[in-house]
Amino acid sequence: MNTIEKFNDNVMHTYGRYDVVLEKGSERTCVDENGKEYIDFGSGIGTNSLGFCDEDWSEAVCKQVKSIQHTSNYYYTKVQADFAEKLCKATGYSKVFFGNSGAEANECAIKLARKYSFDKYGKGRHNIVTLVNSFHGRTLSTLAATGQDVFHNYFFPFPEGFVYANANDKADLESKLDGACAVMMEFVQGEGGVNCLDKDFVDFVFDICAKKDILVIADEVQTGVGRTGKFLASEHFGVHPDITTLAKGLAGGVPVGACLADEKCAEVLTKGTHGSTFGGNPIACAGGNVVADKVTAPGFLDEVTAKGEYFREKLLALDEVESVSGIGLMIGIKLKTMNAADVAAKALEKGLLILTAKEKVRLLPPLNITYDEIDRGLDILKSILKG
Ligand SMILES: Cc1ncc(COP(=O)(O)O)c(C=O)c1O
Incomplete structure (x- = not known):
């Protein structure tokens, strides 16, 4: 039985997969089981931030595997302490909680915001306002948080307390704030189609939330850790959310999620109120330390910006390209006639x-x-877009 048959016989069919079995990779190229090579413009959906098996990253991960692979969170590890310090320093946040995925990071943010409000105001002020067309994950709460009807199916009952406002619509957002403890948003909606929020709208959200003591949660699972040419996409907007969540590229391809909180709410989650067996796992943190070091090294983010501009310039020169959205190396291409999936x-x-x-x-x-x-x-893409 070949790999695809074996896979399909034994793995749930939750993804529409391509008929390709990827076997190994190096730099930004991977190879399938037949030896065919692929240049990678997807990085495992924004996750292999340093490409395939970056030498420093592999060495750090392998060294960690051979040193100590896991401890429960009842003990301390240096590698987690180092990673936490690097992240707090790079982002200006006070504290971090480590999980294993974007959805978990967002779950943590939702729990944190609700407890912040409960501790201060008691019950009833629990709504999380999210934006139409957002994507926040696949757990029940993060599906409920996701502002797309297509995700609100089959799995009833969904957790209550999620309200949706139209992106870039100040009046709509304002009208949804009664009973809210937080507004959660992506600065650039990734799964929703690489759509940037307007600066004006972002400023409005921060102002009104500050006035009403409503927390702002930035879901930077896709936009964070250098993807947009800044360590956090919030830096493009000149704002500092109360909470920021990260995952995907954070540890270069080992599972990790992080919920960062500023000093206003960094002590809200107390002993016993949240946890994760694997959260802050030493192997993930070892990978994360290399990513954090490289992304914050002088000049690295400027290069991301320059390469993003290079992509845009080349793409906009193509007849079939109607427009290009996104920031840095987060790029959405609207085509004139061709179908994106094709x-x-x-x-x-x-x-x-x-x-x-x-x-x-x-x-x-x-x-x-x-x-x-x-x-x-781009040569390959051009050859396709020419028809
Ligand atoms: C903005 C955003 N938030 C959350 C998630 C969920 O992350 P994960 O699949 O790691 O749970 C994603 C995944 O695409 C995402 O793009």
Whole structure:
């Protein structure tokens, strides 16, 4: 039985997968079981931030595996302390809670916001306002938080206390704030189609939330850790949310999630109120330390910005491209006539991994991609978009 048959016989069919078995990778290229090579413009949906098996990253992860792979959270580890310190320093937050995924990071943020409000005001002020077209994860609460009807199916009853406001609509948002303890949003909606929030709307949210003591939660699971050319996308907007969640690229491809809180709410989650067996796992933290060191090294983020601009310039020169959205190396491409899913399938055939988001082609290349790799990938994309 071949791998795909074995896989499909034994793994739940929750994804529409391509018929490709990826076997190994190095730098920004991976190889399938038949030896065919693919340039990576997707980084495992924004996760392999340093490409495949970066040397320093692999060495740190392997060293950690051979040193101590796991301890319960009843003990301390240096590697978690180091990672937490790096993250707090890079982001200006007071404290972090580590989980294992974006959904878990958001669960932590939701619990934190509700307890912040409960501790101060008692019951009843528990709503989390999220934005229409957002995506916050696949657990029951984060599905409920996700502002897309298509996700509110089958799994009833969903947790209550989630209210949706239209993105960039100040009046609508304001009208939804009664009974709210937090507003949760992505600065650039990733799964929703690489849509940026307006600066004006963001400023409004921060002002009104500050006045009403409603926390602002930034879901930076996709936008964070250098993806947009800043360590956090919030820096583009000149704001500092009370809580920021991270995952995906945070540890370069080992599972991790982080919920960062500023001093106003960093002590809300107390002993016994939250936890995770694997959260802060030493292997994940070892990977995270390398990512944090590289992304914060002088010049790294400027390179991300420059490469993002390079992509935009080349893409906008193509006739089939109607517009390009996103910031830095988070890129959404609206096409004039072609279907994004068809383009992604053709790209795969020709040796390029790309993504889609709603009706757009989406690119989330590894942050350390080279110009040569960009050119080689874009040549493939160009050959497809020419028809
Ligand atoms: C903005 C955002 N939040 C949360 C999630 C969920 O992350 P995970 O799949 O790691 O649970 C995603 C995943 O795509 C995301 O893009």
